[in-house]
Amino acid sequence: MEVLMSNWSQSVESLPENYIFPLNKRPGNQVFPVWKNIPLIDLETEESQNRAAIIKQIFDASQEFGFFQVINHGVPVSLMDDTMNVFKEFFNMPAEYKSSFYSTDISQKCRIYSSTLNYDKEEVHYWRDNFTHHCHPVEDHVDSWPEKPTRYREVVGTYSIKMRKSLLKILDLICEGMGHKQGYFDNELSKTQLLSVNHHIPCPNPSLTLGMPEHSDPNLITMLHQCSVPGLQVFLNGQWMNVEPMPGALIVIPGLQLKVITNGKFSSPIHRVMTDSAEARTTIGTFLIPSHDILIEPAKDGEGNLPVYRGYTYKEFFSTFTGSNCDADTALGCFKNKA
Numbered sequence: 240m241e242v243l244m245s246n247w248s249q250s251v252e253s254l255p256e257n258y259i260f261p262l263n264k265r266p267g268n269q270v271f272p273v274w275k276n277i278p279l280i281d282l283e284t285e286e287s288q289n290r291a292a293i294i295k296q297i298f299d300a301s302q303e304f305g306f307f308q309v310i311n312h313g314v315p316v317s318l319m320d321d322t323m324n325v326f327k328e329f330f331n332m333p334a335e336y337k338s339s340f341y342s343t344d345i346s347q348k349c350r351i352y353s354s355t356l357n358y359d360k361e362e363v364h365y366w367r368d369n370f371t372h373h374c375h376p377v378e379d380h381v382d383s384w385p386e387k388p389t390r391y392r393e394v395v396g397t398y399s400i401k402m403r404k405s406l407l408k409i410l411d412l413i414c415e416g417m418g419h420k421q422g423y424f425d426n427e428l429s430k431t432q433l434l435s436v437n438h439h440i441p442c443p444n445p446s447l448t449l450g451m452p453e454h455s456d457p458n459l460i461t462m463l464h465q466c467s468v469p470g471l472q473v474f475l476n477g478q479w480m481n482v483e484p485m486p487g488a489l490i491v492i493p494g495l496q497l498k499v500i501t502n503g504k505f506s507s508p509i510h511r512v513m514t515d516s517a518e519a520r521t522t523i524g525t526f527l528i529p530s531h532d533i534l535i536e537p538a539k540d541g542e543g544n545l546p547v548y549r550g551y552t553y554k555e556f557f558s559t560f561t562g563s564n565c566d567a568d569t570a571l572g573c574f575k576n577k578a
């Protein structure tokens with residue numbers, strides 16, 4: 240069977256057996272509550288006297304819930320729509336074209352794969368294709384990007400630059416809230432920028448499978464751009480809650496490195512993706528990731544708190560994370576200082 244599910248015929252009548260999760264891992268038929276009061280932060284007034292209030296909102300949201308949505312983030316809604324359309328077109332391109340980017344080798348800087356990087360070994364597959372590539376600085380990577388759809392390089396290039404700018408602005412608000420001067424993160428800590436596009440074709444039985452496993456993001460910070468089809472869930476107060484897409488808004492997900500650098504002030508939310516029976520779902524994630532050899536450690540907070548974590552390189556963290564089956568608690572546990 241063709242590995243990339245977006246290369247299957249678009250109407251799958253029943254869920255293939257190797258996508259059916261064991262009973263204890265299935266989402267089931269229950270109706271999940273919608274998370275209605277997800278913090279919504281308006282960044283428009285960020286330059287004015289409201290800066291302190293916005294910083295407080297970011298810290299409150301990150302401590303209490305782990306993540307938040309932003310509006311007036313500096314990425315024009317028309318550009319967001321254009322980019323989403325380019326990716327929808329990309330996933331509808333002929334099978335041979337998409338397959339030319341197929342690779343499970345993570346050192347390959349522009350690639351498409353299905354389910355997880357463990358496709359060949361996993362017993363059950365997740366219901367997704369993922370297309371991912373590096374994008375900072377754009378000129379260093381653009382030659383590896385698709386040439387079709389024809390607008391791809393222009394639209395995705397502009398989008399990547401705007402997304403980075405917006406994330407760095409949010410990181411500046413965060414470092415100011417930590418008592419550090421602006422630019423604390425604008426260096427090797429955020430050097431690598433990955434675009435990661437998930438695509439899930441309509442699924443014949445969403446109760447039996449998942450579009451993405453439950454996880455925390457291992458990087459520094461993520462910006463998630465959803466299309467209008469729901470699917471994202473966050474684990475809050477012991478239950479899974481649906482995060483409904485809000486047109487024009489972006490979701491900010493603090494990664495595990497932000498949790499460590501803020502010495503646990505920020506949490507990194509556990510989230511997963513459900514599938515949809517009626518419509519295909521596409522989401523665009525922008526990940527800022529530290530350089531491999533940079534030292535990561537809790538920033539001094541001026542409050543005399545002892546560092547919860549010891550210093551390590553991102554390379555060391557990432558290999559521990561993948562070696563712990565991508566379980567955040569297990570991986571972070573390896574870097575905790577003794578109390």
Ligand code: OGA
Nearest residue numbers: 437456471510512522524
């Ligand atoms: C991710 C992720 C959620 C989504 O890519 O890390 O959590 O809705 N994506 O696609």
Ligand code: NI
Nearest residue numbers: 454455456510
């Ligand atoms: Ni994630």
